Amino acid sequence: MLSILQAQEIIQSEFEKYYIADQPSELYDPINYILSLGGKRIRPALVLLANDMFGGDIDNAIKPAMGVELFHNFTLLHDDIMDKALLRRGNATVHTKWNDNVAILSGDAMFIKAYQLMVQCNPSILSRVLEIFNTTSLGVCEGQQYDMNFETRDDVTIDEYMKMIEYKTSILLAACLQIGAVIAGASLSNADLMYEFGKNMGIAFQLQDDYLDIFGNEANFGKEIGKDILSNKKTFLLLKALELAKGETKLQLEQWINAKSFNTNEKIKAITHIHKSLGIDKMTIDASNQYFSQALEALKKVNLDENKKEQLRLFLKSIQERNN
């Protein structure tokens, strides 16, 4: 069976051979640029993994897998404009390196290129694959919209937050596994279970990310610790703290959130302390683990030899055990 690492390598080498077009250069250079910045290629690798699990021929899955990766990068390109992000994978974002117009239009072109790859699957399952892909893509846009709305709202509930991360992050991972299964000819119920697996894994992953931003080891996590705290980002932890804090703790929390000027280390330390005192670190890990368990449950229900599920189980384990 194909391992996730092997699948990532296959996808990477396919992208090295992938030629988009060269004229007009303002349209195509940014696409080549963002693809050259790398990334882990997890989504397309999951398409290949699922396809392999159900005995599919890899040649039928590679193009749609690359399509999903192009779609993902297209969303990053447009999200970076909306978020006014300066850096992507340690390099200048497209709208910074070129300008907003170039980023809008080359993003649109990238989305079309994603479809051009996506439609290169067996005609007998094309309708089904596109149905999944379209529903998922629209959901990802909805997730991004909710995320932007949350920035200016101060009544976001945990339920709303869970829905947002499900849409923005996890349904695309879910769809990758489902599409891979469909391409391999898996039954409807098996393909749906793969989606369930991916959805739960994605939510677990995002909760972990929220946790690691505060409680991760800076060297291992690879990102600056406490960035979410400094930007008052409405993560699972902050929303939970706002829900549970009472009296003096609540006042302190609100003071830190509303403070216009502050020492960054002090703010991180204070909020981390509040989270710990409320037991939110443990709650977040528990919530994340619950979704990991649900992912495993879905995988168990997949009607397939257990040994064929091994690579996906190993992948899930590696995610659950990550500290970065």
Next chain:
Amino acid sequence: MLSILQAQEIIQSEFEKYYIADQPSELYDPINYILSLGGKRIRPALVLLANDMFGGDIDNAIKPAMGVELFHNFTLLHDDIMDKALLRRGNATVHTKWNDNVAILSGDAMFIKAYQLMVQCNPSILSRVLEIFNTTSLGVCEGQQYDMNFETRDDVTIDEYMKMIEYKTSILLAACLQIGAVIAGASLSNADLMYEFGKNMGIAFQLQDDYLDIFGNEANFGKEIGKDILSNKKTFLLLKALELAKGETKLQLEQWINAKSFNTNEKIKAITHIHKSLGIDKMTIDASNQYFSQALEALKKVNLDENKKEQLRLFLKSIQERNN
């Protein structure tokens, strides 16, 4: 046979019944808004007309036809951001009424909705329809990029301009006719001839538009006369004038183009005079008519009873005779 007017009415009534979604409202309200601003629905009507010509069932063509219209409106939405346009069909553009981020993301969602409609055609021709649609969409993006590039270039040739309008405007009209034919089960060569018809008609239409901006009757044309002149827009007429003008005329032309402050009526009058003195009004009409003839030639070659081509011929005639 279905007339273009009947086809437009059918599409319009389908759009009145079309429900997108309502939450998140920032994502879907702008889509409903731009669709409510109307427009002639020419593109989807051409899908229906071509489908009808080849004896196709209208029920198979309506959804893809609407998909093309959604795609067209999506391009307007994003183009308006890039062009910083304030008005669309006499109303505030989406990025003005909301903001750039809303316009970017709701545009993306609209593009996905276009695909969702597009894929609702017979699975046996789905690959072919999507191949045409994807190639065309990408071409439209290329056309928009060339158009933006031209704004800051002063060495644009007539050939480059012809390619730009072909991509930006005419290939989508061409694809509508081709897709309609494919849905009805037309032969490959007939469908290709329909594309040829549409492409030439689109180019002819755009050249007419360039002409009418200067030589149209203001009341009939429905737009302000001379807008292209005032913005130094590199139309067929200006590029031809720059190519042909010599000596004193050339100097005058360049002075008007480079003038930072001027009386608008005087500029319009002077450039119009230069165009007339160089015979550019007639040249533009001749060029446009040549493309109209090529469209008719393609239609003649379509292997079908002549009476079935009547509605499309009438439509072409109505375009050619328009003065607005």
